[in-house]
Amino acid sequence: MKSDQFSVVSRLDGDAAIIYPKGYLNNLSGESLVIECGIYIGKGITKIVVNFGETNLINSIGISLLLQIIEDLRNIKGTICCTNMSKFLKDTFEMLGLMQHMLVFPLESDALKYLQSGEV
């Protein structure tokens, strides 16, 4: 476990927002993630990719806040894609039955390709 301070950065790629949470995803950091996504949703963005490549640890409060983002996107008929997840993170989401409520891709580029293909 790396003890990195949590941070969240993001960028726009076409009509999709890509979010990079880094560090331990808990209540405080989860809130920042929700806010960051909320900003894009407020601007009319409906496609969000969360790249978990640098998320090393998560807790149930962080997970509940992720559920908040899923719900917000569902309300606007948007799409959430999760990428670069460690086996631990994938298994954790699997344990909770979250996988069927999000699209999971191995890499960020795979998710972008899917979103740009117009299948959404």
Next chain:
Amino acid sequence: MPFNALPVKDFLNREYELDYLKGLSALKENALGGDVLLEGARGIGKTELLEQLYRSLFWEDQVTPFYYTFKTANLKAIYFAKDYFTGFVRQYISCAKKDPSLANNAAEPLQRLIPAIASLGLYWLIDCIEDFQQHVNKNDLYWQMVAAISAPVVAAQKSGKPVVVMLDDFDAAAQLYETSLGDAHGLLSLFGESMRNNRCPHVITGSVNALETIFTDHSLLGKTEQMRLGPLPEGQAMQLFRSHLANLKITCPPGVPLKFLDILQGNPLYIRNLAKAAWKMRKLELNEKDLIECYSFEVSAGETAFYWSSVFSRCVQNGAKRRAMLKLLMHSVDNGGIADGDRLAMISGLNETETGELITAMEAAGIIHNQDRVLQDFSRCLYLREIEGREADYAKGKIESRYLPEQEEACFELVIPMSANAELVVAKAVEQIGININLDSEFLNYLQLALIEVCINAIEHSGSYEKKVFLKFITSPNKLEIIIENSGKPFSLDTLKEVPVAEKLRMGMKRGWGFKLVYSIMDSVKVERVNDRTRVILTKEITDKEVLK
């Protein structure tokens, strides 16, 4: 009973005391000695010394020995008087005829012994029996008691041969009653007359604290000297243990240092019981590790456990008080004593008056302020079983793990404040503990997650005034056990309800994942309430795939 003594070769280190007691009647006749109060820790060999004294006096025939042990069933005065009187008559005839079987045959009515008594020419004894029977017929309790207690004195005077009276567990005599418990405190003082007689030295045993109270009785004060029985020295303790093993056909190579025997603190009862435990566990050859295994059995389910359990039952009969006693005992063991007056009622769960009375009873029984490590381990086992509801095997395992060499089991303790990100300190700790025992890093991530969830549950929901979470990690080659404790509001797994994600989304209810994760990750999750604390016990069996090759 008096003939159950150990073989002389196994009765070690008590020669001085035995010789002194054998000469007691001569000392008393010359007004140079009085009665003896035999003191010493439970199991140290007071009863055994009396039995050895009895056997020795019986065959030497200079004085007549009389041995009586106070029994709970005979504390009603009318039963006691009959039991004491008939016991004395049987033992007296047995000694006169040098026939031990007569002393042991408690079922035979006295009337049937009259021909034997007459054949010995002991007509005064027949008079005693008839007098006693008359008191019984008149239902005169006082004179039955006097006749019984003074029977040894009458015998000594009529025969000219001193009678040594041995009263085992004499503190129980303070509980003699007429019709209901506590209705006749003065009955004990009837022994005063008998004890003052210069032809009847008395040797008394019992709990020191209780006897101190008894000996404030005016009639008994100042007539008694104390004799303290200490533990066996290390070498003799080992010699006795090896002798018991040899009798039980168990070998123990001379090279085995038997260092673990030190824990028994030279107590002959514990030494004998440990040897018997080895026999019960079918050990044919004993090493140091076997000794720990046998000891763990002994304090959790063996004769030593049974012995202490009986002492506890005698101290408190009521179930709620027994539980309170165990809580106080564990508090005493964990804190090296029991001094924290204000919190004791909180610990016991009784009110302050009841708690005070309970502590007094425990002090009188000698089970508190006691540095006996065997008693402490027994108390631990009983606490695990009766307060925490564990199985005997679990308690045994816990005791075993306390004494097994460190490389086989390690224990780490950690206290974190209930503050933001404190759970990350726990995650870091479990990561390092896992590295120490070579665990796979991915497996460690799951353990970290489970621990984080339990900690944030405590931090968020307990409302603890201490604002601390106490953690203990116990690792062994095949198992990791993590105990998380915090004060505050009780928490129960029964209150948890599983809600599917879709339902959570529909209801806008996004929390409540924590223990689902913990359950998925760990092999066993147990939540207990111990005093004012919630204790969560997580266990995970470690299989080959979770260990780095």
